[in-house]
Amino acid sequence: HTDISSDRPLRPYDEALELWSTFQQKTQPLSQSLSSQLRLILAPTQSTKLSGSFRTGKRLNIKKIIPYIASSYKRDKIWMRRAIPSKRAYQILLCVDDSSSMSDENRSSSGHLALESLVMVARALTILESGQIGVLGFGEDVFVAHSLTDPSFSSHDAGARVLQKFTFASQGTDMVKLLRATIDNFREARLTQASSPGGEDLWQLALILSDGLVQSRDHARLRPLLREAMEQRVMVVFIVMDDVRDKKGHSVLELKEARFGADGMPVVRRYLDSFPFEYYLIVHDLEDLPGALAGVLRGWFAEVNA
Amino acid sequence: MDEPMHDAPGAQVKVTFTTNEADLQLPEEKRQLLVPADIRRYGLSRILNSDLMLDSGSIPFDFLVNGSFLRSSLEDYLNSEGLSLETNLTLQYVRSLIPPVFEASF
Numbered sequence A: 001h002t003d004i005s006s007d008r009p010l011r012p013y014d015e016a017l018e019l020w021s022t023f024q025q026k027t028q029p030l031s032q033s034l035s036s037q038l039r040l041i042l043a044p045t046q047s048t049k050l051s052g053s054f055r056t057g058k059r060l061n062i063k064k065i066i067p068y069i070a071s072s073y074k075r076d077k078i079w080m081r082r083a084i085p086s087k088r089a090y091q092i093l094l095c096v097d098d099s100s101s102m103s104d105e106n107r108s109s110s111g112h113l114a115l116e117s118l119v120m121v122a123r124a125l126t127i128l129e130s131g132q133i134g135v136l137g138f139g140e141d142v143f144v145a146h147s148l149t150d151p152s153f154s155s156h157d158a159g160a161r162v163l164q165k166f167t168f169a170s171q172g173t174d175m176v177k178l179l180r181a182t183i184d185n186f187r188e189a190r191l192t193q194a195s196s197p198g199g200e201d202l203w204q205l206a207l208i209l210s211d212g213l214v215q216s217r218d219h220a221r222l223r224p225l226l227r228e229a230m231e232q233r234v235m236v237v238f239i240v241m242d243d244v245r246d247k248k249g250h251s252v253l254e255l256k257e258a259r260f261g262a263d264g265m266p267v268v269r270r271y272l273d274s275f276p277f278e279y280y281l282i283v284h285d286l287e288d289l290p291g292a293l294a295g296v297l298r299g300w301f302a303e304v305n306a
Numbered sequence B: 001m002d003e004p005m006h007d008a009p010g011a012q013v014k015v016t017f018t019t020n021e022a023d024l025q026l027p028e029e030k031r032q033l034l035v036p037a038d039i040r041r042y043g044l045s046r047i048l049n050s051d052l053m054l055d056s057g058s059i060p061f062d063f064l065v066n067g068s069f070l071r072s073s074l075e076d077y078l079n080s081e082g083l084s085l086e087t088n089l090t091l092q093y094v095r096s097l098i099p100p101v102f103e104a105s106f
Ligand SMILES: [Mg+2]
Pocket: A097, A099, A100, A101, A102, A172, A173, A213, B086
């Protein structure tokens, strides 16, 4: 496990409890909306494909007719039926950026927006009631704030204990460590799930809630890890917390980076141009999140089921 | 979109430029910038002057950070203040009073 957390600073329990119940109440309609959109996406898709060989069924399998006659009508499994769609189980890791670029100290409200989003999404998944939810925190290091096998977020207490662990004081943002820990966590979780029945169609999703500020030199190091995640059938969605309501021009969408080129001349380009995540959303306002997230997931499912 | 930059990138710091010079204001969307952490006054001055920023030719600038002139690299400044690369530094730029001949020594 990646938990190295005994000396981490903690938010006072009472404050965390208050925060959880305030956010839960405030985001209740959004949680409901996200939950019902996810239910539609996760519902087993009605299979329209006919297959197999049965004594009764929906349509004759033409290829079986001649052997049927040749066998004096003994080999009579000549019918096809609709394949039975399988039910999807899911494991979701919410990965929350605990680094200090997210904090008020750096004039950022991303931390606040990330915690609100965490509560909203965790509640939506709890209402959905058919999978496991975990929470990872990351900064200089990665820690497990809520493991996939911990009890769900139906009680405020479970939620408060998670919020306690986020103080936005970490002095680095190590996305490489986060992806490594996410892939390892899911690999382990898949093994435990596979031993129980119905573990075949397991859907593993990591949602990263962050201001999106990663050292650009790490972008290239993230690519092979994102490929590895894809090969492990882990979907990674980056949700950029970009609260810019009263700060015009401060959006990560506008953010540029300056370097000196080989000729020694300054070069300025858009930060997001080298951002390595294939699936990412920019959220300015919590209200946008349920629809945007459902949209990305719907697109992804359409792609993998195509 | 994904082609690498010409040089191998080092650490970066996010800065916010401000100024009181009415004729040298940056548009709002250009005030935030990621810059190399080892950059010093002269490099910052060149970036500000470039056609993608102020397009102001070669005005030498000085930079005030928390009320005092920047006399080292940003990285060294952060270290001396016990700050990390997570910090969003506000840099106030002013026209430099130092004669240009000494420019290279900063
Ligand atoms: Mg950060």
